[in-house]
Every structure is written in C-alpha cells, then in structure tokens.
Amino acid sequence: MYEFAVTPAVTQLRRPGVIITDVAPESLAEELELRPNDRIVRVNGRPIRDYLDFRFQTAGETDLTFRVKKVTGETWDIEFERDEGEDFGLMFEQIVPRQCANECLFCFCKGNPEDARPSLFVRDEDIRLSFLYGNYTTLSSITEDEMKRIIEQRLSPQYVSVHATDLKTRAYLLGVDESRADISDKLERLLAADIELHAQVVLCPEINDGKILEKTLRDLAAFYPKVVSTAVVPVALTRYNTDERLTRVTPEFCRRTIREVETLQKEFRKTLGVTFAFLGDEIYLKAGADIPSKRHYGNYPQIEDGVGMVRSFLTAFGGLLSLPPAVAGGLTRRSGSINRRTHFAAMVPNNAKKADLQPPVTAGSSDFGTFLTGEMFAPVLSAQIDKYNAMTGSRHTVLAVPNTYFGGDVSVAGLLSGSDFLAMKGKVAGDFVVIPRITIKSDEPIFIDGMSYDELKMQFPVPLFDLDTDGLVELLKREN
Numbered sequence: 001m002y003e004f005a006v007t008p009a010v011t012q013l014r015r016p017g018v019i020i021t022d023v024a025p026e027s028l029a030e031e032l033e034l035r036p037n038d039r040i041v042r043v044n045g046r047p048i049r050d051y052l053d054f055r056f057q058t059a060g061e062t063d064l065t066f067r068v069k070k071v072t073g074e075t076w077d078i079e080f081e082r083d084e085g086e087d088f089g090l091m092f093e094q095i096v097p098r099q100c101a102n103e104c105l106f107c108f109c110k111g112n113p114e115d116a117r118p119s120l121f122v123r124d125e126d127i128r129l130s131f132l133y134g135n136y137t138t139l140s141s142i143t144e145d146e147m148k149r150i151i152e153q154r155l156s157p158q159y160v161s162v163h164a165t166d167l168k169t170r171a172y173l174l175g176v177d178e179s180r181a182d183i184s185d186k187l188e189r190l191l192a193a194d195i196e197l198h199a200q201v202v203l204c205p206e207i208n209d210g211k212i213l214e215k216t217l218r219d220l221a222a223f224y225p226k227v228v229s230t231a232v233v234p235v236a237l238t239r240y241n242t243d244e245r246l247t248r249v250t251p252e253f254c255r256r257t258i259r260e261v262e263t264l265q266k267e268f269r270k271t272l273g274v275t276f277a278f279l280g281d282e283i284y285l286k287a288g289a290d291i292p293s294k295r296h297y298g299n300y301p302q303i304e305d306g307v308g309m310v311r312s313f314l315t316a317f318g319g320l321l322s323l324p325p326a327v328a329g330g331l332t333r334r335s336g337s338i339n340r341r342t343h344f345a346a347m348v349p350n351n352a353k354k355a356d357l358q359p360p361v362t363a364g365s366s367d368f369g370t371f372l373t374g375e376m377f378a379p380v381l382s383a384q385i386d387k388y389n390a391m392t393g394s395r396h397t398v399l400a401v402p403n404t405y406f407g408g409d410v411s412v413a414g415l416l417s418g419s420d421f422l423a424m425k426g427k428v429a430g431d432f433v434v435i436p437r438i439t440i441k442s443d444e445p446i447f448i449d450g451m452s453y454d455e456l457k458m459q460f461p462v463p464l465f466d467l468d469t470d471g472l473v474e475l476l477k478r479e480n
C-alpha cells in the first residue's frame with residue numbers, strides 16, 4: 001500500500017484545481033510561464049480536481065486552453081498548441097486521500113501505537129489511489145460521482161476489500177449497517193462497464209472463515225475474469241488491538257484454511273484455468289506448510305499484498321544459487337524492484353536517491369555480514385543463506401528481529417521499526433548489516449516509528465544497507 005504524507009492540506013479547505021509543484025527547465029510549461037504554486041483549474045473548459053483529471057483531460061489533445069489561477073492572484077487563460085505526445089514538464093501536488101466512513105473491527109489504525117507517525121492514521125478510501133497505487137477500498141461509501149469517474153476515466157483495475165459476500169458478516173466486519181455494506185449493485189455496475197477488480201479478504205478466525213470464506217470465493221470466482229484475483233490475508237493483531245471480538249490467527253487455523261482453500265483452488269484451476277484465490281504468504285509460513293509453486297501464482301497478481309513474495313524471493317535466490325561458485329561479488333547498482341501494482345501515471349516519491357548515494361560497498365570484498373529480517377521470514381532467508389554459505393564458503397548470518405514496536409503477532413519484515421533494528425546492535429556480526437528496504441518510508445528516509453535512517457546508521461559500528469530482493473541477489477552474486 002502506498003502511504004501518503006500528512007500535510008496541512010489534509011485538514012484545510014481544498015480549492016478547485018491542481019497545484020503545480022515543479023516546472024522542468026526549458027519545458028513547454030516554462031515557455032507558457034507556468035510557475036510552482038500556480039493552480040490549473042480548467043483544461044479546455046473542463047474542471048480539474050487533481051493530476052489524474054489533468055492527465056485525462058490533456059491526453060491526446062494538441063490544441064489546449066488552460067485556465068490558471070496564478071500565485072499572484074491573477075487568472076490567466078492560456079491557449080496554445082503542442083506536438084503530439086509532447087510532455088508539459090509539469091509536476092503536481094499529490095492527491096489528498098479521501099477518508100473512509102467505516103469502523104472496521106480490525107482497522108490498522110486501531111493497532112498503531114499512539115505515537116506512530118501521523119500518516120499511519122490516515123484511513124484512505126479513495127478510488128483514485130486504488131487505481132494509481134493499488135490501495136484497497138471497500139466501496140461502501142463511494143459516491144455517484146466517483147462511480148461515474150471510474151467508468152468515464154477507465155480507472156481500472158480497482159482493488160476492493162470485500163472480506164465477505166455474506167452481507168451480515170461484511171456489515172459486522174466493516175462496522176456499518178447492511179445497506180451501506182451491500183456493494184453488489186456497485187460491483188455489477190463496474191463489471192458491466194468492463195472495469196477489472198482485484199478483491200481482498202482479511203481473514204478473521206470465527207468471523208469470515210470456513211463456509212463464509214468458501215461462499216465469498218465462489219461468489220467472486222463467478223465473475224472471473226473481470227474479477228481477476230482474490231487475496232486472502234490473515235488479520236494481524238498488534239498488542240494494541242484489544243477488541244474481544246477478534247481472535248488471533250494460530251498455526252492450526254492456518255493449516256485448516258490451507259486445506260479448505262486448496263480444494264477450491266484445484267476446482268478454480270480446472271474451471272477457470274487459474275488459481276484465482278490466493279492465500280497470503282503468512283498463512284503458509286505460520287502453518288509450517290510448503291510455499292506453493294511459481295505456477296500457482298501465475299503472474300503474481302497480488303504480490304504487493306504479501307501473496308507470492310516468498311515464492312518470488314525463492315525463485316530469485318534459486319537463480320543465484322545455480323550460478324557457478326566464484327568469489328563473492330560486490331554490491332552493484334541495484335536493478336530496482338518492479339512495483340507491479342502502481343500505475344505508470346502515478347507520481348511515486350521514492351527514497352532511491354538516498355540509496356544511490358550509498359558509498360560503493362566494502363561488502364563486495366567481505367564474505368561476512370548480517371541480514372536482519374522479520375521473525376516470519378527469517379527461517380526462509382536463513383535456509384537460503386546457509387545454502388549460499390555452503391556453496392561459497394561465506395559466513396553470512398541471518399537474525400530474526402522481534403517486533404517490539406507493534407508486538408502481538410506482528411512478525412512480518414515490513415513492519416519492523418528503527419528501534420527494533422537498533423535493539424539488535426549487540427548481536428550483529430561481520431563487516432556489514434543489511435535491513436529490508438521495505439521498512440523505510442517510500443518518500444522519506446525514516447522508519448515506522450519515526451527514527452531516521454541516518455540515525456540508525458550512525459548507531460551501527462559497520463555499514464548498514466537497505467536492500468530489496470533484487471539488491472540482495474546483486475550483493476551476493478559472484479563475479480565470474
């Protein structure tokens with residue numbers, strides 16, 4: 001999920017239009033004398049609400065008129081022509097997320113420590129962000145305007161948290177009445193308009209599991225291929241989720257769920273030709289079960305929801321282990337991971353600049369480093385690193401980092417905090433330390449608890465690096 005910064009704009013009155021944040025030198029926009037903080041309010045007479053509207057209204061147009069509220073207070077109407085496909089050279093403010101009107105039993109906001117960074121309390125429910133970044137919405141409070149916008153602007157695919165097709169259960173989980181929970185008409189309308197949907201079920205033991213889950217998956221599969229896939233991910237309860245209606249996910253529950261869903265998956269593969277309903281990696285890891293094959297995941301439609309990440313890692317690492325043994329290689333420029341769910345039109349701030357500025361790694365000449373990861377993934381990583389060590393004579397080590405920030409049964413790598421890593425300082429060994437890149441905020445080098453990446457680095461006696469799977473494989477790849 002893409003996490004947005006909380007800015008004063010979230011709470012302030014929104015003016016119509018989209019604000020320019022940057023103008024590229026020598027661009028068409030500069031020629032038009034557009035400046036940062038100017039607001040484009042109309043394109044060819046049509047109102048603009050955000051940069052998505054701007055892209056939609058300008059796409060394919062060569063004769064254009066912009067109405068611009070200049071930062072000086074003047075209003076300009078600018079008529080101009082551009083070459084086909086010519087870029088404007090404009091950057092815009094981010095979309096301010098629309099907030100949900102639900103009271104989900106398991107809402108992640110209720111599981112945050114009170115002092116968590118403000119952006120973790122943003123309850124976004126925004127069809128634009130669903131299209132651009134793959135964020136899930138429940139569609140329970142979607143307006144007619146938003147419905148029309150999805151269809152008119154082809155904001156497809158949409159990612160929908162269904163949780164249960166049994167209405168009573170869905171209403172109970174979302175904390176809303178049944179009329180609001182009922183999205184059957186909306187789904188049908190979107191599907192009839194050829195909008196593709198990816199569905200999600202947050203699985204809560206004793207609420208939407210068993211027969212309810214079976215009905216949900218069958219109901220959704222009936223709409224395949226317009227409903228492209230469904231992810232079933234276990235509810236994760238931190239120590240702050242104290243709602244007695246929620247039951248923690250146990251290994252036995254995971255094993256039962258795998259048995260039940262496997263039967264359906266086999267059926268779907270026979271009738272639909274695809275697995276369609278995917279269980280989150282956590283369910284297999286917690287159950288101590290084998291991770292399904294690459295074939296099972298097809299093109300990994302829900303990988304960013306933690307579905308198939310482990311298989312994808314094992315495949316990438318398997319490629320590394322099949323290389324001929326040689327001297328351990330250095331950390332080369334990372335290839336970067338593919339963000340499969342993020343649309344090309346999305347503006348994604350990232351902290352890659354920070355990563356690029358890292359010094360050429362001395363790790364290249366070292367066969368002894370420590371890899372820190374979450375308790376859930378540590379045994380998987382450790383088994384692969386052991387194979388790598390046996391093959392190369394390296395002495396790398398993997399340490400499982402307990403999540404003390406959220407506590408409860410949170411053990412995924414992505415929710416580790418700076419203070420969790422810091423607590424491991426006395427245990428790391430070797431010449432360098434690697435942490436999962438996913439633990440750093442996408443647009444700012446800070447951890448979930450607000451600790452800065454630099455602060456953590458300063459506390460470690462050896463260089464510290466943040467890597468994704470590609471980066472890790474690059475680090476370990478030997479030079480021939």
Ligand code: SF4
Pocket residue numbers: 100101102103104106107108109122123124125138174
């Ligand atoms: S939809 Fe539910 S889980 Fe999502 S932010 Fe709203 S209350 Fe929380």
